[in-house]
Amino acid sequence: MDEASSQNQLGGSANPAGVANRQNLEEPSQRIQYSIPGILHFIQHEWARFEMERSQWELERAELQAKIAFLNGERKGQENLKNDLVRRIKMLEYALKQERAKYHKLKYGTDLVQGDMNPPVEEGGEEGRVDPDAILSTNTNVSWKQSRHLLRQYLQEIGYTDTIIDLRSNRVRSLLGIDGGGNEENHNSTPAMNGSDTTKRQPDANRWNVTKKTPSCLEAQIQDAERAVIDNFEFLRSEGMEMDDDDDEEEPEEEEDVHRLKSPKVPKVALDVDDVDGESVDLDPDFRFLPDVEDTSPGVLGFGPGSRRVYGPGGEEDALEGLGELAQLTVTNEADATYDISSTKENFRKTWTAKYTLRSHFDGVRALCFHPQEPTLITASEDATLKLWNLQKTVPAKKSASLDVEPVYTFRGHLGSVLCLAMSGDGDKCYSGGIDGTIRIWNIPSSNIDPYDSYDPCVVGGSLSGHTDAVWGLTYHGQRQHLLSCAADSTVRLWSTDARSPLLYTYAVEKDGIPTSVDFVYESSNQFVCSFNTANCVIFDLETGKPVTRLDTETEQGSSSISRQINRVVSHPTLPLTITGHEDRHIRFWDNNSGRLVQSMVAHLDSVTSLAVDPNGLYLLSGSHDCSIRLWQLDSKQCVQEITAHRKKFDESIFDVAFHPSKPFIASAGADALAKVFV
């Protein structure tokens, strides 16, 4: 509008002049038809157009830049790939060199024999020709022949099809016809087995051929090598081809041919390097082509599109030999590597690392227990509290190696240290026994509650009184819904969770000593096992309270009574096996039926304080006052892992260990007021 007004003003001021001008310029103006509004309009129009075009250009530019970035990325990817392949080739070259050295040593003496052996059997006519040539050239071409032999072997092994061999051999023959070339440098091509392209093979062959020696020598050598190789191949073929799957995994980037070539060769050559020479020969007519191919074989066989590089460092003569050695090397390498991988995978599965640290107690954590299904656990401490922890609620921490967890709930009720803990089968209730002689029942709140919620007195589920001294052992039987407890008053009591008359039975066991730990015998239905501070360990019948089996612990004489104390007894979930942890650093295994000692082993550097068997019955976890927990495989009784955890307070370090019944967690409770969970 301003423009319009300015137009008008201009128009107004200019009009008189403009009109005159126009009239004067009518003719030209008629042609051109300029007017101020028109001009302005036009200018605006043009400006708008320019703007539009500019924005379009901007857009295009952005697109192109994106495209450039993308292509750059791709290029980088390709470069990385190339670098990897190059690296691989170099590794193989190196391996080949080593193999050559080995193979050379191995084969050097026997090569002559082989050369002599083959001609008579296969091609008598050529013998004459071959032999002198062979003899002449043997010394110089021994290794080369060997390498060709090996190459043939490998080809054979991988089932290098005849058509390809024919094709190659034809190509080679034509090339040979054209060029005489040195043989020697081909060997280098063999080790470069990775990432070879069929397309590359031809240029390699060409290259290779260029460097050949005199054709005649070549042919002679070829034939010698052919025979030897055929021998080798036959031998290998007779052995059958094994595909080493590990190798396959190792080199995914290779082409199929090369891949297959390598893998069968790998196990075979390793076995047969020494035997190859001695093998009898059944000529396979197909392999006739191979000799021709042989000269070019290192390259043509596809071992080395990357052989370009191999050429330089290749140096040595024995492509086949080197290849054999290389194959050997790769066998071992790959076998080892895969072996390592599989073993590390297994180890990885078995290796537990600390994941969660549960800090909140003020004094040593005496017992802990996992929830049957959820990732929650309860700890009981000498500070007279129990705490409920939810492993999914971790404190955000800067140090991410181990996550801190804060408790969800604190159970207060004991008037003194809480010594033992048991969880009901469904995870709703837990039972704790303390130094005050009471067993308290707790209704476990949901693990998602707010820790600072109002106090709910329903959590306190009552207490079981009966014991008159510190309660040291508690165990719960899921199916029977019974609780078994042992205390320093020398009694073991059986309780039912029925509130009305909880105490079912009291077993007076003082003649065996003071009970230190109890467990139900899971394998049979009606027994429990109890361990004492006098190193006795007895299986009792639940109904009658009479000892059924007395585990034969009277083995060591002369050791002090304290050192023979059994700190913990656990019963295997499925086998008739009882495992005890002793103050004298041993873990002992007992047969339930006979009471005999199955095995005794020194498990720790200090007394063994706690044992736990995993729910499948395959592993045993033991904790000790030497600040370490150890994981044992039950069938081999071997220690598969040791974890150092917790610090000492007085002379105590680890009080309890536990497996999660359904999730892969293990936990340890320490005298340093911490509990740790490992995954």
Place this chain on the structure above:
Amino acid sequence: MKMADQNVVLRRNRPGTKAENFYRWCDEAYEEMDSTLVVQQYIQQTIRLDHNNIDTILNAPETQDEGVWKYEHLRQFCMELNGLAVRLQGECQPSTCTQMTATEQWIFLCAAHKTPKECPAIDYTRHTLDGAACLLNSNKYFPSRVSIKESSVAKLGSVCRRVYRIFSHAYFHHRQIFDEFESETTLCRRFTVFVTKYNLMSRDNLIVPILEDESAGQGESEA
């Protein structure tokens, strides 16, 4: 328990130990202790010897770092205060003690929530103790038990202040429980001496007349 043949004292409470035999080992001199939890061991040992001997308990050995000394004592206080909380748990109902009060002047708000909340007394007690446990054990403020960061020393004072309120509430509202507990453990007296000695709280806040043996105290005691 001494192992006579080896003459090595193993300070352990093994499974099967009777309650009366707990901690029945000979004391260890402070200088000879060599674990990382030396201070806690030492404090617990002196308390077990005589819980009335406050001065001995509170006097730090000469080479001891004062920050760590205060920290470990505070841990011990919070741990022992659990006994008082357990006793209160039965009697201090939200219906009777709807707020955390001591004398009529003060109502204490629970700091364990995002915004301070007027929790009933039993909730206040539990939350304060739980919060103190979290703070004193938190990796952020107290990552180590053998050295205390300067910045975290200030936290000790606030913990003391909140924890003291449990004493004052128990004294003024649940006197019998308080007296029983105090005769067993002398905890409140020890705590008062502790905070005055290390200046962790201002004197105005020390409203429980524990140090004046006879007088009834300034505040009115409410049933």
